[in-house]
Amino acid sequence: MNLYRCSICGEVYAGDxxxxxxPFCGAHVGLLALAKDYVEKNIGAEISEKSKDFLEQTLKLEITASRFYRGVSKKTKNAEVQGLFKYLAKIEKEHADVVCKxxxxxxxxxxxxVEDRFETDKENIEESLRLEKRAAEIYSGFLKNVTEExxxxxxxxxxxxxxxxxxxxxEELERL
Ligand SMILES: [Fe+2]
Ligand SMILES: [Fe+2]
Structure with missing residues (x-):
């Protein structure tokens, strides 16, 4: 069994x-490497005031998303929707953790x-879709404006x- 470490969140995965x-932050395979080659890049990174502001906005978005997803996962009666939101709540929490580091x-x-928003699974997934699209758009704006590698x-x-x-x-909306 090998130990792999994620270069984004720094968490370790053991597997063949x-x-x-x-599994912790959702980063793609190219960002994972053997644990022995890990270099810590989140702690102690030099960050400008402008980038700090971007990170603070990111933290707010990730916290809001995680709380909402946890709320839905605790409320829904649909096992698959519960799995989806349980997964998303953990991932967004991990993102918040990276930003805090x-x-x-x-x-x-x-x-x-835990934050409650809508009654039905469909409405909650539609809200998730809105949050995710908004986050992707906002982060694209940040990406264009940060200078730190x-x-x-x-x-x-x-x-x-x-x-x-x-x-x-x-995909989940189509299955509902
Ligand atoms: Fe990760
Ligand atoms: Fe997300």
Whole structure:
């Protein structure tokens, strides 16, 4: 069994082969490598004031998403929708954690909160779709405006991951 470590979130996965996506933050396979080759890039990164503002906005979006997804996962009666939102809640929490490491702050407890929005699974998935599209769009704007290499890598990864979530939501809506 091998140990693989994600270059975005820094979490470790043990398995015979690399997973197609990081099980913790959703980063694509190209961002995973053997744990022995890991280099820490989130803690102690030099960040400009403007980029700090982008990261703070990112943190807010990820916290809001995680709380909402946790809320839906606890409420829905549909096992698949529950699985989807349980998955998304964890991934967005991991994103919040990455951002906090870059900002040099502790992950706020509120990320583990629960937020209720809509009654039906369909409405909740549509809301998720809105959140994911908005996040992908906002992060694309940040990507164009950051100068730090580390932040370019992180925002590119986040855009890919949120785009995956858009796909998962769209597929789920079709199945409902
Ligand atoms: Fe990861
Ligand atoms: Fe997402």
């Amino acid at each position: 082969e690399k997973p197609s996506h990081c 870059l900002l040099g702050i502790d992950l706020p407890d509120e990320v583990m909160g 580390r932040l370019k890598t992180v925002f590119s990864a986040l855009i890919q991951i949120e785009s995956d979530h858009i796909k998962i939501d769209e």
